[in-house]
Amino acid sequence: xxxxxxxxxxxxxxxxxxxxxxxxxxxxxxxxxxxxxxxxxxxxxxxxxxxxxxxxxxxxxxxxxxxxxxxxxxxxxxxxxxxxxxxxxxxxxxxxxxxxxxxxxxxxxxxxxxxxxxxxxxxxxxxxxxxxxxxxxxxxxxxxxxxxxxxxxxxxxxxxxxxxxxxxxxxxxxxxxxxxxxxxxxxxxxxxxxxxxxxxxxxxxxxxxxxxxxxxxxxxxxxxxxxxxxxxxxxxxxxxxxxxxxxxxxxxx
Amino acid sequence: xxxxxxxxxxxxxxxxxxxxxxxxxxxxxxxxxxxxxxxxxxxxxxxxxxxxxxxxxxxxxxxxxxxxxxxxxxxxxxxxxxxxxxxxxxxxxxxxxxxxxxxxxxxxxxxxxxxxxxxxxxxxxxxxxxxxxxxxxxxxxxxxxxxxxxxxxxxxxxxxxxxxxxxxxxxxxxxxxxxxxxxxxxxxxxxxxxxxxxxxxxxxxxxxxxxxxxxxxxxxxxxxxxxxxxxxxxxxxxxxxxxxxxxxxxxxx
Numbered sequence: 001x002x003x004x005x006x007x008x009x010x011x012x013x014x015x016x017x018x019x020x021x022x023x024x025x026x027x028x029x030x031x032x033x034x035x036x037x038x039x040x041x042x043x044x045x046x047x048x049x050x051x052x053x054x055x056x057x058x059x060x061x062x063x064x065x066x067x068x069x070x071x072x073x074x075x076x077x078x079x080x081x082x083x084x085x086x087x088x089x090x091x092x093x094x095x096x097x098x099x100x101x102x103x104x105x106x107x108x109x110x111x112x113x114x115x116x117x118x119x120x121x122x123x124x125x126x127x128x129x130x131x132x133x134x135x136x137x138x139x140x141x142x143x144x145x146x147x148x149x150x151x152x153x154x155x156x157x158x159x160x161x162x163x164x165x166x167x168x169x170x171x172x173x174x175x176x177x178x179x180x181x182x183x184x185x186x187x188x189x190x191x192x193x194x195x196x197x198x199x200x201x202x203x204x205x206x207x208x209x210x211x212x213x214x215x216x217x218x219x220x221x222x223x224x225x226x227x228x229x230x231x232x233x234x235x236x237x238x239x240x241x242x243x244x245x246x247x248x249x250x251x252x253x
Numbered sequence: 254x255x256x257x258x259x260x261x262x263x264x265x266x267x268x269x270x271x272x273x274x275x276x277x278x279x280x281x282x283x284x285x286x287x288x289x290x291x292x293x294x295x296x297x298x299x300x301x302x303x304x305x306x307x308x309x310x311x312x313x314x315x316x317x318x319x320x321x322x323x324x325x326x327x328x329x330x331x332x333x334x335x336x337x338x339x340x341x342x343x344x345x346x347x348x349x350x351x352x353x354x355x356x357x358x359x360x361x362x363x364x365x366x367x368x369x370x371x372x373x374x375x376x377x378x379x380x381x382x383x384x385x386x387x388x389x390x391x392x393x394x395x396x397x398x399x400x401x402x403x404x405x406x407x408x409x410x411x412x413x414x415x416x417x418x419x420x421x422x423x424x425x426x427x428x429x430x431x432x433x434x435x436x437x438x439x440x441x442x443x444x445x446x447x448x449x450x451x452x453x454x455x456x457x458x459x460x461x462x463x464x465x466x467x468x469x470x471x472x473x474x475x476x477x478x479x480x481x482x483x484x485x486x487x488x489x490x491x492x493x494x495x496x497x498x499x500x501x502x503x504x505x506x
Binding site for chain 1: 267269270271272273274275276277278279280282283284285286287288289290295296297298299300301302303304308330331332333334366367370371372373375376391407409428430438439440441442443444446447450457458459460461462463464474476
């Protein structure tokens with residue numbers, strides 16, 4: 001008997017009043033999700049909390065316990081509302097220390113930018129036992145402690161930190177996907193979708209309707225880790241859609 | 254002694270594999286947050302889960318218990334991956350029934366669109382005891398049951414449902430905000446921010462740095478429910494920033 005391969009999962013905790021107030025449109029969920037998939041890790045859940053220690057601590061402990069990895073974005077800057085490091089340390093039951101390498105990085109970075117002050121030195125603080133995640137965009141590094149990865153909130157800086165982590169985390173098989181588009185109301189072919197998914201074990205079909213140019217259509221996304229299952233399921237769906245007398249478009253509309 | 258006014262809170266549960274896979278960029282968090290604020294309700298937390306009943310049930314019960322309102326987006330369509338109604342009913346411990354008015358709405362809507370079939374009739378299913386939320390964009394209505402509001406995943410449809418709910422929910426004072434922009438690295442004026450916030454009880458200052466045109470700047474968002482507190486805190490911050498010899502811009506950069 002073959003063993004089912006382990007599914008590696010991660011959670012993402014987005015930290016910041018600016019997301020909950022609606023002021024800032026989050027862009028980190030999609031970029032972290034996409035990056036994780038390439039690492040063979042499935043994003044299993046996301047939470048967004050404000051800049052409140054109790055809320056962060058609760059979420060960190062719930063999410064890190066039941067996932068292989070926990071990523072956080074936001075709250076690692078120099079100002080009073082940046083409390084992620086303290087909250088994660090509290091969640092892990094460890095103290096906060098100045099990381100000597102982080103301090104050295106900040107001293108170099110700010111040498112030509114007015115020098116290290118008290119606010120900037122805050123960005124060298126890490127939970128005890130932490131390692132650094134390189135930041136190629138600006139001075140302050142990200143932080144890894146246990147299975148928790150603290151990253152910046154600004155999406156371009158987050159992207160650089162993810163890039164630095166690429167290939168360093170253990171994962172499983174990446175999820176592959178194919179998209180088929182069709183000018184059909186999804187409600188007309190709901191049976192076909194359900195039956196096609198059921199007939200191909202290891203596949204999942206998502207249905208994403210849209211209204212465009214005054215017409216109703218949908219893209220159907222087939223996902224599987226096994227390329228053969230993916231190809232067979234996609235072919236079956238394409239054939240099924242065309243059997244209804246409609247055009248269907250591999251790659252989506 | 255004056256009583257502290259009650260703060261009304263809501264949570265948002267975003268349901269859908271397409272968000273967790275990174276395929277779709279969520280747009281509902283920002284629009285629900287903005288809308289809630291106008292109703293005098295604070296968005297306290299957000300979770301994103303996939304199309305899995307156990308995950309939805311757990312999140313629904315955690316979030317509805319500790320907030321005045323819970324909103325969900327996604328998973329109320331006609332296909333096999335639309336399981337929000339069943340999961341919310343399971344969370345509430347009630348059965349699922351066909352809502353006669355929802356059925357009548359769908360019959361009218363699909364009369365000229367090929368008629369009501371099994372998949373489309375799924376969209377008339379509601380947790381027992383539910384009311385409908387009007388859908389001005391397409392056929393299937395949203396659903397209200399207890400303090401839980403089930404809305405569509407497609408942002409334009411969600412917007413119409415929010416519009417239909419405007420003014421119908423009890424809330425408190427809306428949070429007011431003012432923004433001040435300054436070409437300054439936030440790390441240089443972290444002390445000023447902290448002290449200004451501390452000196453104005455009932456205010457909160459968020460700091461949102463950016464890099465633009467090769468320069469470092471930040472927008473500072475002051476929030477308060479009391480317009481006098483907001484005005485005084487904003488004036489103090491403006492004065493403080495200008496005292497450092499920099500230009501500061503009411504309204505933000």
